[in-house]
Amino acid sequence: MPPHVSADRSPAQPPRGGSVDALISQARRLRGEVDAVRRDAEGDASDPRGRWERALCDLALRQLNDLDEHLAQLRDGPPPVPAAPAAEPGTPAVPSRGPLLSRVGSAEWNLLTDEAAWSGELFLILGRDPAVPPLTLDELPSVVLEEDRPRLTAMVTDCLVDARPIDGEFRIVRPDGAVRAVHMMGEPVLDADGGTTSMWAVLRDVSELRLSQSAVRETRDSLHRHRRRTQTEHRLAVEPQEAALPPWRGSLRLPRRGRPRLDLAAHHLPSPTGTPIGADWYDALELSDGDTLLSVGGLTGRGPGVASGTALLLGALRGMAMAGARPGQLMTWLDQLLDATVQPALGSAVCCRYRPATRTLTWARAGHPAPLLFRGGTGRILDAPDGVLLGAAPGASYGQAEETLETGDLLLLHTDGLVPRRESARSSAAETEGSTATAHRLLDLAPRFAAARRAQECVRTVVEEFGGTGREDDACVLVARVTS
Structure with missing residues (x-):
């Protein structure tokens, strides 16, 4: 050029x-x-x-x-403009199909002689035969996609009439039918008197x-x-779960009238892995006869549907307990409820009914870890009655167990998401020995529980121990201490 x-x-x-x-x-x-x-x-x-x-x-x-x-x-x-390949007489010239060494070409159009000078790269970009004369400015729109021609015309007119630099894109159609995007930058070339004599441009294939x-x-x-x-x-999962969990936060004392009372505290630990919210829940409710209902549990699966199912299950549990159902009967009816739902699910739960007048704890479980009882600086797992997962076996029956508590006793209920699944799997093999990996780690906290003055301090200890990133699921823990 x-x-x-x-x-x-x-x-x-x-x-x-x-x-x-x-x-x-x-x-x-x-x-x-x-x-x-x-x-x-x-x-x-x-x-x-x-x-x-x-x-x-x-x-x-x-x-x-x-x-x-x-x-x-x-x-x-x-680089030099490639010479046209020798062709036999009567044979049309064929453009090179080799790979592009560069996708940038240049051109200059002389307005006085109506001549055009192209670099070899521009012939390749436009798919033109170098043996054929380059297109003039008037001919250039013929290779441009029809809807882009007004854009090219406006850029060239602004450059030649108003001496504005060219900076824009348009699409061209190559002889083989391929459509390519080309970016064009250029300026007018002026003579000594300031008149436009030619226009030069750099064109880049930006496809x-x-x-x-x-x-x-x-x-x-x-x-x-x-x-x-x-x-x-x-959001759809959190809202039903937050609606299902009890409105109280921190600590609670039940029954509100009379003694001995339970000093209660609970906490929900979300999944640290960022997975969708699960369906674990906890609950404490004062019943009409002065007893206290304690329960924890969860449904299998994740997402809004499971969270809504949890709210339904917990609402049914509260209603049936207020009607006087005992823990074993509660598990039976909840099992029937899950079996009758449109979207069947599996669930686990433990339900305890505490009578303050006699300090009697009556409880039942459905495929759930048994409560832990701490007394005098040591702890143990309560002997669990029979009870399969909710929804697993239609018509299943659930047993009950009773335990007499003493002043200062601490009862701990939890779901199985406190430890990673791999630890739970190892502990399942040792379930015949009456313990799980989670229970063992919780029982090791007995001295710290004994030194705590309130249930809230015990819950804080559990959160410190299990609230790290090793867990894979959300979990709930509920602590009840018998006060004088």
């Missing part, structure tokens, strides 16, 4: 080779680091965030590859870049949709 004088500055001097080589080395080093990040981002193809990260890395790699090629072209100077950007947008939008869906599901 012949030299020209810009409308507002003289031609820039080419940079020194050493500085360009240093830039090439930096670009290649950065490309290697981005490629390493790209490999680290490989993972589950269904993860929206992972796809978004990989798409951003692909986009960065494409841009760094282009930068490397452009710097090499800047260092080596413009792959636009595809990468589109992939980034799609994965980003998918990630946003995934986040909104997750937030909605979490």
Whole structure:
């Protein structure tokens, strides 16, 4: 392309080779680091965030590859226009189908002679045969997609009439039917009197870049949709569970009138892994005859449907207990309720009814860890009556057990999410010995429980012991201390 004088500055001097080589080395080093990040981002193809990260890395790699090629072209100077291949008489010339060494071409259109000069890269970008004369400005719109022609016409008109720089994109249709996106930057070339004599431009094939950007947008939008869906599901799950849990927080004393009382405290530990909220619950309720109902439990599964099922189950438990049902009968009716629901589920629960006048604890369980009783600085697991999971065996019967408590005794009820599943699995093999991994760790806290003055302090101790990141599920713990 012949030299020209810009409308507002003289031609820039080419940079020194050493500085360009240093830039090439930096670009290649950065490309290697981005490629390493790209490999680290490989993972589950269904993860929206992972796809978004990989798409951003692909986009960065494409841009760094282009930068490397452009710097090499800047260092080596413009390549010569390839000569037209020799063709047999009567045989039409065929454009080169080899790989593009660079996706940047240049052109200059002389307005005085109506001649055009193209670089070899521009012929390849537009899919034109170098043996055929380059297109003039009037002919250039013929290769542009019809809906983009007004955009090109406006850019060229602004450049030639108002001397405005060109900076825009349009799509071209190659002879093979392929549609490519081209970015064009250029300026008018003025003569000594300020008149426009020609227009020069640099054209870049940005098709792959636009595809990468589109992939980034799609994965980003998918990630946003995934986040909104997750937030909605979490909200739909949290609201029913919060409605199901008792309104009191911290500590509670029941019965409100009379003695001896129970000093109560409970806590719900959410899952530390960020998984959807589970369906564990706890409850303490003063009954109409002065007894106190204590219960913990949970349903299998996660999500809004399970949380709603938990609210239904707990509401039924409270209503039947207020009607005078004993713990064993409660488990039987809850089992029937789960079996009759439209979406059957499995559940576990332990239900205790405490009579303060005699300090008698009557309790039953359904596939749930037995309560722990702490007395005099030591603890033990209460002997559990028979009771399978709720919803597991239609028509199952549930036994009851009784325990006489003493002043100062501490009763601890918990769900099985306090420890990771792998520990629970190991403890299941030793269940015939009457303990679980969770129970053993809780029993080791007996000296600290004995030193505590209130149930709330005991709950705080459990949270400190089990509230770390090792758990996989949410969990509930309820502590009741018999006061004088």
